[in-house]
Amino acid sequence: MLGFVLGLAGAATAQGNGRSQNDLPVATDARLEQSGDTVRLTMALSRPLEVSASVMAGPDRVVIDMPSTNFQVQPAAARKSAGFVGAFRFGLFTADKARIIIDLTHPAIVAKAESRPMRGGFGELVIELRRATRAEFQAAVAKTPPDADAATAVPVPPKPAGETRQTVVIDPGHGGIDPGAVVASITEKSVVLAFGTTLKEELEQSGRYRVLMTRDDDRFVPLAERVGIARAAGADLFISIHADSLTQAQEVRGATVYTGSERATDAEAARLAAKENQADAVAGLDASEDTQDVAGILMDLAKRETRTFSAVFARNLVEKLGGSVKMHKVPLRSAGFRVLSAPDVPSVLIELGYMSSPKDAELLNSAEWRTKAVAAVATAVDGYFSAARAPVGKAAANQR
Numbered sequence: 001m002l003g004f005v006l007g008l009a010g011a012a013t014a015q016g017n018g019r020s021q022n023d024l025p026v027a028t029d030a031r032l033e034q035s036g037d038t039v040r041l042t043m044a045l046s047r048p049l050e051v052s053a054s055v056m057a058g059p060d061r062v063v064i065d066m067p068s069t070n071f072q073v074q075p076a077a078a079r080k081s082a083g084f085v086g087a088f089r090f091g092l093f094t095a096d097k098a099r100i101i102i103d104l105t106h107p108a109i110v111a112k113a114e115s116r117p118m119r120g121g122f123g124e125l126v127i128e129l130r131r132a133t134r135a136e137f138q139a140a141v142a143k144t145p146p147d148a149d150a151a152t153a154v155p156v157p158p159k160p161a162g163e164t165r166q167t168v169v170i171d172p173g174h175g176g177i178d179p180g181a182v183v184a185s186i187t188e189k190s191v192v193l194a195f196g197t198t199l200k201e202e203l204e205q206s207g208r209y210r211v212l213m214t215r216d217d218d219r220f221v222p223l224a225e226r227v228g229i230a231r232a233a234g235a236d237l238f239i240s241i242h243a244d245s246l247t248q249a250q251e252v253r254g255a256t257v258y259t260g261s262e263r264a265t266d267a268e269a270a271r272l273a274a275k276e277n278q279a280d281a282v283a284g285l286d287a288s289e290d291t292q293d294v295a296g297i298l299m300d301l302a303k304r305e306t307r308t309f310s311a312v313f314a315r316n317l318v319e320k321l322g323g324s325v326k327m328h329k330v331p332l333r334s335a336g337f338r339v340l341s342a343p344d345v346p347s348v349l350i351e352l353g354y355m356s357s358p359k360d361a362e363l364l365n366s367a368e369w370r371t372k373a374v375a376a377v378a379t380a381v382d383g384y385f386s387a388a389r390a391p392v393g394k395a396a397a398n399q400r
């Protein structure tokens, strides 16, 4: 028997969003154990709850759905492996659903997925996976129902009539079940949420902008929905916030600004876009339909005007950011990021730095650095909208 304890009661808690975390069931003490052809994942629950399990291929994984749960399990601990399980993740999937994703390094099927009542009103989550052949796995995949929740869009307030302020949509990457890059106990999803929230406050303070966020708490938002939010909001500018990580090169540092293009400027940009485009798959969304609309994305990207404005803003950003924080040696690049595919909204993606660099990680976590970088981004936004060559904007267009 090979086993180890992952749980840490009272460690990382889910981020609050107004809904009381106290009402949610709490999961602690995650254990991953291998015994022969079986791998078991167990968690202690504050009360029994309803769970269901399914399998998905490409990448091969097991998806456990359950009601919103407060996971008090360290994200880094969940990256441990056992037998054919490479790692597992957990987090909010929609407002009222949580998910555990178990990555498989060899095909397996779900032998048991239950939450059993324990003494004192507590519960225990038991997921038992059995090593299987590729054919058995595929047969199980075929039984998985399509993901209905993926389509549920967050209601977005349309631009109010007579609104003359420019609309800026801030997009903190990842969230919920998808932590993004994880280095030690720092997750990309929390670094970029803190940055996005501060940027929103800064922009709103000027009174010149209507600012919306694609997420303002620790939840998962599919990539297409982020683009959808920007378009539905009638955004004049879309800013996606991320933080990169390179396991093999701790010395690589600095911020980079990306725009969307079907052809990447370099291999590094292509690698990053491929990684960021995986976000939906990481959260257990079926990525098969993603490949179908690649042609659509390329067509959309052909919208020349939008692309020109994106480039103008990106150059502005590099200049202003470069005046206050360390930039990557090639600070302005482009690649095929799905989240930058709105045909009618100038969009950029900022990689704030490398979480894999101890120096950058320290800065990304510091309020002082954040204040400086946020001020620089806000100045770039001001510059973009006040420059004579800036787009007339939808505010003006709407008045025609």
Ligand SMILES: [Zn+2]
Residues within 6 Å of the ligand: 173, 174, 180, 181, 188, 242, 243, 244, 276
């Ligand atoms: Zn990211």
